[in-house]
Amino acid sequence: MRVPPRGSHHQKMVVIRHADAPRRDVAYVGGIDLCHSRRDDARHRGDPQAQSMSEVYGVTPPWHDVQCAISGPAVYDAETVFRERWEDPAPLTRSRRRFRVDRDHVDVRAEPLPPQAPPPPAVPGGTHVVQLLRTYAGRHGRRAYPFARRGERSVARGYAKAFERARDLIYVEDQYLWSRAIADSFVESLQRDEGLHLVVVMPRWTDSDNPVSRLPQLLGRQRAMSRLAAAAPGRVAFYAPENSDGTPVYVHAKVCVVDDTWCSVGSDNFSRRSWTHDSELSAVVVDTAASDHSPYARRLRLTLAAEHLGRGVDGPGYPGDVSEIAHGDGDPGDDDDLARLMHDCPDAVGTFRTFADSAAALEEWHRGGRRGTRPPGRLRPLAPPRLNPLTMALAFPAYRWLHDPDGRPWRLRLRGRY
Template structure:
């Protein structure tokens, strides 16, 4: 199938106010001629960033957007490779460093307000400009995670990184899943050094200009960074309100570097005052999944932090009913990331209901797995990856839930390229199955089932039995009482997974 059969047109994106599609002279809502490299796990991503940023010099431009940033996170594990140090040193060399970091809710609610503020302080003191951005719907977040490096006069060095990996603690893990030496606090089941599974993309070619445009639209938004007078006063007292200087003119897009067509997909909620570049929000993430699932015939392979909401269920169910040979495989966290009474049950109640509906609608064609490391510790799956029929891939910040599809800001890259899709699916399968053998599309479902069964048998076997190579086990599905469901379900629906669509779209049950 041609890319146009998988990608959204500018009309299908449903957001005529954005520059993202208008900037393409050929009328396409995507770019051709890119090179996309998957960076599996934070260690690979952080190493690439730590290599690239020190090579930047005066007049170059470094743009970054983050949900959480820990200034002391060491990108290589060595002193001096801290995120704040890397970006601050670049600013002192004359690199124009700009950052948009979500302001965040209070740390007492297991968020990162203090860390994000301190990251900005270090960069601003060095001459960069990092601002705390709270221009979101009530209870929402800026969840995008990307970095753009531009080099005027050296466009061959231009690169963008985007995906699901924040510049913070716990992310610097690798395929051994021993965890980041700088961990963040998580549920006890994940241990003192939580193992972490994640994916980022390195992008070169014309798509770098698209990623930069996403940053520029947000940076140029003239609205106040926070509507709270208390926060604005505190910012002024602490000196946390650097002026947003205009960005330098955008350079021409880099020349083609590879064979991959790439489309950027986004979510912006419908918020009070609106975004100038998305007055009614944007839901191209959800719309792209709907189009891709309509094309699915063989396998939808998902790795995601969440699997929630009736809207998500409806799209998957429709695909399974339309295509009798279609199978659905999901790799998910065994347990939520937090143990709290008000976080654990709501995180599981909708996932359990969704999986029950899928299994009932397509018996024998739906499977959900978690991962564990060699010590038997569950691995927290934070990746946001979907591969459809080895034809279309999306990697980004959005999760499989209503919040990510309608409410928070998200950014993902879709790649409609058979070889890229197949290679990424096989690379992930090799890790989870502990094998060097490439896995054919038609064998994927059964191979995961066999691998999970082998590990389950080993756990039931007497101590000392040789452990199989794979890491997959059926995802934990703890029983929840009726009473628990009664209080957890509304909390999930209205707090954890809110709806950010305009009212007319909610009523029409469409995106």
């Protein structure tokens, strides 16, 4: 609650602090909701405790998501985000009816929290700089956030700064990728540098079969994907994953890796809603290690590539969980796996080609009636939705005002800024 009408409190985090052992303090920040249907792994068989979704995802919908575990001083920052919202004095809702219902069925009292402990010590030898980015819509009067009087849009500004410096590859995993306004955040970078490539992994189908929800979402997707494809032909690619049984995997992850240097894992999607309207929280990580052997952003990209290219849990030649690659815990096998992936995906051109070849082979196998051995890999090419003009016109109001609202103050909207 305490979000604008049609809004969502969308932050996903867990903070665990130890009074007598601060080095064990940890904060989990990312896209994973604490609810049923989310408990899946890299094999993507789905959560046995499933919630209903579109029929194309089956009885136990496969779910792809990403969360990061944070240690060191940044745990204090994540806890501060929680405390700010917990101690917000604004009323939970302006609706008297909703307040009565909640009061009768839910404990709505914000009981005092214990004093906040100092930041935990830095991890010995740690080289990761962590910055938390947030979104809060602007609110007025008694409803204004004490910690963000005019709202906050550091998520949008963080992406803008990262994209200004992008020269090689922007790798994205996202649930929505809605609207031309958000697509334009990529377009300037793609048009400025002809060596820049964009790879996007997203779900093939919406999470609902209901036309009232599905068509506006498809419209937003169509506007963004068409804009990007036209801006840089041959340098933009969209893919949708499936598991080894051919069931589509719902991509709920919100990940962005820029030039293997800057990466973001959080709750925000590439949509105007996430950048201006809902409450969001993301962790940006930059590895300051002097060595270029295995920076965090590169390991994250290769971990995800291992899964999508079929070289992880159930892929040929790559035993073990793909998460071992990202953790880099020193096991001999880690560097071998990393080296093999680096051979195939050393840079933007190699990554772009490897993803395209893998997806083309799997698509051809499907078109051939799924005869013979299934090719390795889980990605299939994804084209922009095709909607006729009448459908687009009918879907636009719901898309614009319900699915992708704008929470910026009017002055920022008119100036096109965040």
